[in-house]
Amino acid sequence: MFELRRLRSFLAVAEERNFTRAAERLHIAQPALSRQIRQLEQELGVRLLDRTTHAVEPTEAGRLLMERGTELCAEADRLWRDVHGFAASERSTLTLGYSTSTGYGTAPALLAALTEHHPELTVTTRLLPTAAIVAGVTDGTLDAGLVRCPPPTPELVRTLVRLEPQGVLLPAGHPLAAGESVEVTALADEPLLIHPREANPGHFDAITALYARAGLTPRLLLRQLSFDAAHTPVARGEAVSVTGASAIEGLPAGLVWRPLRPAAAIELHLLTRGRARRPAVAQLLRTASGTARAQGWLHSPA
Structure with a gap:
């Protein structure tokens, strides 16, 4: 299973259509971003982005990952918030019988x-x-x-x-x-x-x-x-x-x-x-x- 961090990096590039802007948005260096995308493509065994001199376009596989990956990241964020909120509630309540x-x-x-x-x-x-x-x-x-x-x-x-x-x-x-x-x-x-x-x-x-x-x-x-x-x-x-x-x-x-x-x-x-x-x-x-x-x-x- 690939890391969500790499999926988020791919989504940023696919949405910005540009490695430089995506790197700025993610607050990481562009070479590191490019490396994450290559690792993700290697893990999945498919090209996700078509790179040209002036733009970056998702491939057909990239568009599928973009559509479903956005939902996956949103659900992961909701799960994190819910579990974190549950933990906060657990810390703040106690039922004691005597x-x-x-x-x-x-x-x-x-x-x-x-x-x-x-x-x-x-x-x-x-x-x-x-x-x-x-x-x-x-x-x-x-x-x-x-x-x-x-x-x-x-x-x-x-x-x-x-x-x-x-x-x-x-x-x-x-x-x-x-x-x-x-x-x-x-x-x-x-x-x-x-x-x-x-x-x-x-x-x-x-x-x-x-x-x-x-x-x-x-x-x-x-x-x-x-x-x-x-x-x-x-x-x-x-x-x-x-x-x-x-x-x-x-x-x-x-x-x-x-x-x-x-x-x-x-x-x-x-x-x-x-x-x-x-x-x-x-x-x-x-x-x-x-x-x-x-x-x-x-x-x-x-």
């Missing part, structure tokens, strides 16, 4: 950092259950997802963003609320409010493993609502909840959060597709890395 549990501290901090460092980036957010985020990133409807303890998914890349310290959510008048922290073993007789395992198997297993390491098997009270900002069963004294430190933000009156002892943390990851990443996703990952360092999110709780 779960309710990451929406208290982690997601807002990350979005604020994106706004600060990449004001040209238009970010669309979607608050979704973990399973829907995993599915959305997998099928491409989401560019990235921020979730707790995501399941291993071959198509996706997990990037650790935060090790979030865990604690117990209690009514303010609960006896365990009097101390600065709560021993896991002290929760032996307290029902544990938790989402059903199918909602997020990784998180369910991580929380129940905290109990198992202390030799406990928790009595479970499964959440009936996917989102309950009032933490109603905890407020009523029906159960306690093990949750991340970011839950302190916007905590309803009458509830307190106490860190667990021994210290424990839950992993928060950004999920992205393993295929070639869009520029906006690369910006998100760099911003997340910088934010994690600045916030000290990757330090294990003491």
Whole structure:
């Protein structure tokens, strides 16, 4: 396949009917232009131009190439503009899904950092259950997802963003609320409010493993609502909840959060597709890395 550069050179000569004017139009030396035309004729195996002392005329083959070549170059120019415009759009938009549990501290901090460092980036957010985020990133409807303890998914890349310290959510008048922290073993007789395992198997297993390491098997009270900002069963004294430190933000009156002892943390990851990443996703990952360092999110709780 011949180069478009040589085709454009031929079109310039054929349109100008003159090598000198065509060379000036293309901003190249005339000998270089003549060489390109000869190379094109050699590649095609046909004479394209009839040269006389005073003029240059396309041959029959040259007129065919002139007609079809003009269309080809125009289409190539349109393709270049369209792909370039698509790339610019790809750089400037991002769709991020995040779960309710990451929406208290982690997601807002990350979005604020994106706004600060990449004001040209238009970010669309979607608050979704973990399973829907995993599915959305997998099928491409989401560019990235921020979730707790995501399941291993071959198509996706997990990037650790935060090790979030865990604690117990209690009514303010609960006896365990009097101390600065709560021993896991002290929760032996307290029902544990938790989402059903199918909602997020990784998180369910991580929380129940905290109990198992202390030799406990928790009595479970499964959440009936996917989102309950009032933490109603905890407020009523029906159960306690093990949750991340970011839950302190916007905590309803009458509830307190106490860190667990021994210290424990839950992993928060950004999920992205393993295929070639869009520029906006690369910006998100760099911003997340910088934010994690600045916030000290990757330090294990003491």
